[in-house]
Amino acid sequence: MSLKPIFLGLLFSTSIGLIAGDSESIRDMRISLADGPWTEARQFQLRDEVFTGLYRIKGQFNLPTELAATEEVVLFVSVLGSFEAYWDGALIGRNGKVGANPETEVEGNLFKILPLTDDQAKAGSHELELRISNWNGAGKVRFYGAFVGPSDDLYQIKRGETVFFMSFVGFFCAVALFYLLFFLLVERHEAYLTLALLCVAISVLLTFEYLKFFLDYPYSFHFPRLQIIAALTALSGLLLIRFCLVRFGGPGRLAMICSVIGMTYYFVFEKGYDGKSFGIMFTALLVSGLVVFLAVRQSKKGALTVFIPLVICIIPSLFPGLRFMDTYFFLSFVLLILVLQVEMALHARNQGRAMRESQLRSVILKHELTKKHIQPHFILNTLTSVVEWIEENPLTGIRMIEALADEFRIFNGIIDVGLIPVSQELALCRAHLEVMSFTLDRTLELEVADLDQAEQIPPGIFHTLLENALTHGDLERPGPILSIRREQENHRTCFTITNPIRPGNGHPFQEGTGLAYVKARLEDSFPDKWRIEVGPQQASWQVKITLEAIRVD
Amino acid sequence: MDILIVEDYPMVARRVERLTREILGSRLGSLKCVGRFSEAEEHLQRYTIDLMLLDLNLAGDDGFDLLKRALAASFQTIVISANVDRALEAFEYGVLDFVAKPFNAERLSKAFSRLALDETGEQTPVRFLAVKDGARIRLIPICEVTFIQGAGNYSELHLKDGTTALHEKNLDRLLILLKPQFERVHKSYLAKLSEVAGLQVYGGGRYALVLKNGETLPLGRTRYKALRERLG
Secondary structure: OOOOOOOOOOEOOOEEEEEEOOOOOOOOOOOOOOOOOOOOOOOEEOOOOOOOOEEEEEEEEEEOHHHHHOOOEEEEEEEOOEEEEEEOOEEEEEEOEOOOOOOOOEOOEOEEEEEEOOOOOOOEEEEEEEEEEOOOOOOOOEEEEEEEEEHHHHHHHHHHHHHHHHHHHHHHHHHHHHHHHHHHHHOOOHHHHHHHHHHHHHHHHHHHHHHHHHOOOEHHHHHHHHHHHHHHHHHHHHHHHHHHHHHHOOOHHHHHHHHHHHHHHHHHHOOOHHHHHHHHHHHHHHHHHHHHHHHHHOOOOOHHHHHHHHHHHHHHHOOOOOOHHHHHHHHHHHHHHHHHHHHHHHHHHHHHHHHHHHHHHHHHHHHHHHHHHHOHHHHHHHHHHHHHHHHHOHHHHHHHHHHHHHHHHHHHHHOOOOOEEHHHHHHHHHHHHHHHHHHHOOOOOEEEEOOOOOOEEOOOHHHHHHHHHHHHOOOOOOOOOEEEEEEEEOOEEEEEEEEEOOOOOOOOOOOOHHHHHHHHHHHHHOOOOEEEEEEEEOOEEEEEEEEEOOOOO | OOEEEEOOOHHHHHHHHHHHHHHHHHHOOOEEEEOOHHHHHHHHHHOOOOEEEEOOOOOOHHHHHHHHHHHOOOOEEEEEEOOHHHHHHHHHOOOOEEEEOOOOHHHHHHHHHOOOOOOOOOOOOOOEEEEEEOOEEEEEEHHHEEEEEEEOOEEEEEEOOOOEEEEOOOHHHHHHHHOOOEEEEEOOEEEEHHHEEEEEEEOOOEEEEEEOOOOEEEEOHHHHHHHHHHHO
16 A cells, blocks of 8 residues: 655655665665655565565655754654664664564554654754564565654644545445435335445445554554455445446346456456555446446436446546545545435436326226216116116016126225236126116127136226127127137237127227226236237127236235 | 107117107107117108107217207207216207106106197207208307298298308297297297397288397287287
């Protein structure tokens, strides 16, 4: 982990030397940075070297007069090891206790601040020598830098970074809590849970990223911390991809395999942990971007709204100069989460609206069904027929009243139900035919074939088609007034309902209120899973209703 | 009296037919019963009738179009329907009566009694007269009519804009529908009382009716006195 490249009047050595062990001879490991500009020479590491033990580094400083004039001057050192610091040859402080072997070393922290006296901080040339032991460093030799500067400035950096951290963690925690509660209390949709987990992961990632600014941890924890950061980055990335998949669909398995391969590649082949974490997040952003891009191509709702901030996240990662992982990444993620929140809110609003519409439609349909049975044309003509039967043949009149009572009883049982068994619908049809046979004074017959009596259908479907057949059909023709046939092909159920029509009566009820009711009922019960075909078939009128994969609950 | 029944429910039709026979008895000439309006039209092309008993599903506008066609014809129309909510409107177009289902002999008998001139019930005044205009039906608002002149079996409606329109009903049948807004002033004339300006008496028992637009209508001697009383 690098230190912030913010120079706040702190000074750094113009040259550093490294000596293994306590001998005076400078080995091959010596690195001379004397010629480079100091900003580039602020740290070094021996990547390919594994060295555990005691070593020393030495550098020359040139302190300007302005620094010497400031009130309190401190030396800040970050090195992966315990050390003793010698300023112009004199011991000025320790970080842990340097040991000649693992047993004698007392582990120091990753960062150490040592105060300098006015004498030590006066203008001119100085020399800093560090005697370091890294028995707990797993063979890694890392010198992250040494600064000399006013103590106020150092604390200023800490404060700034802490504010940044606090506000971001606060934001992500709030969003996480919101979606967690939304998931638990409002709608158990995986997208909400994934978004909550994503925000939790990012909060934890932020905490580990910024841990160095508010916790002086021992140097041996430094690499485990970087590994945790890489792992949390991978987790966040995978959750982001998962969210995009849950929200927009797409080739889920392929996306996950690609991201795991990409992340593993970066983790194995990138040298530094910065590079590893960056590569992992870059992979995740790229895969998420592709998933959402596919959704945009398929013009899925809300896809573009998510795609734009994703691109905004990806673009800065292409510029290596930006401090992507510790600042820019979180900033662009805030934007992404904000947009997702807006998008989810709109999504929830649309869902709510659709639900209200569907509830309203159900009420309207119930109302329609009721209206059908109390419509004056049917009721009053039936009653007139009853009156005539009573005067003409009282016994028949009584039978007709009983038939009417039967129909009302059955009807009352289905009015409030969304789905009823076929048997109940057929009972309603037969009761209606019985009543109508008295009104029309003729025998009326219903023919059914291969019906599954227990199958669930919306109420009033066959009944409506029967009414249409009675109103528009040819009652003079011998045979059934209505035939209902059921066929099953794979996952489809098909009802074919036919009734005789008079020759030349081409489209007797093509788009009447009856058919509109049937369609509305089907859509209400089986949204997008039904089809209806209506048309003449020889001397009959045929209505073919196809239902896909009816679920009988 | 020749009657045509239009009713699609056989049992209801049977009731209308049975009660009609009972009520009219020997006054009934022919009686035909059909299920649909199209069948009724076929019948009307061949035969003349005096009265149509029409079952109309007046819930939609189609029913009213059929009704207007019936009302433009020479015969009187009694509607027998389940849809009472538009009964007032039917009266405004000139139905003789509107019988709501279910009905009994008494109610039907009352409807038939309106066929006679002297029976003026308290019913909604007619606001339109349906007139055949080629294949179409034209609705003439009553307020546009100044007076009506008999023309054989037809009647000629004289309108405020100076034009005339021919109605297939004779003066007697129109008067039944238009009373008390209109009154017979002469064997060939119906006057609209609101259009009358005054009465003119000529010598030798000759009278005339002066309309607000300046036109005069012949006034029968026997009708002069009654009219003078009515106009005050």
